[in-house]
Amino acid sequence: MAEKGAKARALAGGTDLLVQLRVKRYIVDRVVDVKHIAEMNELSYSDSKGLVLGAAVPCYRVYEDKHISAKYPGLYDSASLIGGIQIQTRAGIGGNLANAAPSADAIPSLIALGATANIAGPKGKRSVPVEHFCTGPGKSVLQDGELLVSMSIPPPQAKMGSTYIRFIPRNEMDIAVVGVGVSVVLNGNSIKSARIALASVGPTPIFATEAGNWLTGKAPTEDSVMQAAEAAKKAAKPITDMRGTIEQRIHLVGVLTKRSLLSAITRAKEAR
Amino acid sequence: MAKKVIVQANLNDNDTEFLSEPRQSLLEVLRETLALTGTKEGCNDGNCGACTVMVDGRIVNSCLMLAVEAEGKKITTIEGIAQADKLHPLQQSFLEEAALQCGICTPGFIVAAKGLLDREPKADEHRVRHWLAGNLCRCTGYDKIIRAVLKAEKEL
Incomplete structure (x- = not known):
């Protein structure tokens, strides 16, 4: 791969790569099957x-x-x-x-x-x-x-829960209009820490640090979660395309952040 | 054009050797080199499931796998589903339930459904629908296909 530089790609599952090669998104001289590497x-x-x-x-x-x-x-x-x-x-x-x-x-x-x-x-x-x-x-x-x-x-902390939820127009097999992944660590009756990350609302996945940090020390209630969801909406920088508009996507960030946080809080309570 | 590679695999319970260019998909080699045209090409990008085959007992889209990756693997295509002269219960129930119209998607559905029933012989309707989400059919509206799979479960 070092020898061919940008003209080489690694093949693992191939479900993105083979399609990309077929539509000539990448023109390569070498494809390296990495599935036989133990690590x-x-x-x-x-x-x-x-x-x-x-x-x-x-x-x-x-x-x-x-x-x-x-x-x-x-x-x-x-x-x-x-x-x-x-x-x-x-x-x-x-x-x-x-x-x-x-x-x-x-x-x-x-x-x-x-x-x-x-x-x-x-x-x-x-x-x-x-x-x-x-x-x-x-x-x-x-x-x-x-x-x-x-x-x-890293190993999960005590009383940690995590959830990923996305919105798509059908039930399975589609690209996220918006996706939200969160983790929450509880400490008694308050949130010790939380991390929130967003998909499909910017040129890269977005780590909504302020929204997560805001939850530190708050009670794990629907009210706190709603406010964090508002903060997450501010971190989103979506575009309008065939899958959804800017307005719809920002709205969805709020809805999915709230739902994923509530789910992660429930999972954290059940965790050891 | 890169040199062809010899690939050894077990294909429908027969040890087989074939030649493949490194760039060729398993689908292309099955259909064009090995003349196993039961496996269909639909979208050729992993959305439709018409090219579904089993590799070491798990279903894959053969359009998204290089033929050279089949080295040492056990491949099952639609041609390997029936037992001798007898249709597999899934094939029989697809006929009885009229679970096909144009038929292009059918080999993919049957191989995918076999992948489920081998693993979960008592899958419920919800599970069957979820499992088959990677297979598209533009004719039947899916209901007859789901009914056929659930009927085959009872026969197995």
Whole structure:
């Protein structure tokens, strides 16, 4: 990959790449199947180190993993919403991140869960917080010759819940008009911390830091959640396109932020 | 044009060797090299599910997989669903319930439905509808297809 630079692409699930090559979005000389690299197929969890998710692990392994559904339900939500069953056999969270679509269903969950992207390249290895990974539609911090190897997610704190919800016009198999991924940590009867991330309302997934920080120390009530949802709407910078208008999308950010926070609070209460 | 590669795979329970250019999709090789034209090309971009096949027991869109990725895998296409001279219960119930009109989507639906019933033989209607969301049909309106799958469950 280093040898061919921008003329090389990594093939994991191929559900984005093969379509992009067919419509000539990228003209490449080399496609490298990375599914045989052990590190890229790793899926491991420990209470001390958290989750290591190889970039070539397909969605079905994510949502069938008992640790992920128990500890990171927001990531479970994302993995089970991406494409249909056929796509989920091949497509993975790593490809969803590396493809860097503003509408990617996994990226808000990764941001909400505090994930870092582990990158390897000709100059060595580096790690980047997922909220800094995407730089524009289809663009990321990956330099020519660099490869996304895995993602690391810290172990969940006590009483932590996470949720991803999106709006689409049909029930399955569609691109998010808006998506919202959140995580909430409770401390007794107040919110210890919260992270909110938005999909499809800007050129990259958006980390709505102010909306999340505002919740710190607040009671986990519908009233607090409504106010955080208003703050999240201010972080959204959507465009009008075939999937929705600016007004509809901003409205949806409010609705989905409220619903995902309420869901994450419920999950946090049930968590150990 | 890149050199062709020899691929060894188990295709419908037969060990098979075929040649493929690295850029060719599994769908293209199934239809054009191996003359297994039961698998259909619909959209060729992963939306319609007409090209659904099973790889190691899990359903995939064969248009979104390179044929060279089939190396060492077990592939099942619509041609491998019937048992000897007897239709698979899914094929029989699709006929009985008139779950097809033009028929282009049918091989994909049957392979996808088999992928579900192999795993969850008692899937309810909601689960069947959810599982088959990656398969599009422009003729039937889906109801007859769902009825056929639920009927096949009882036969299995």
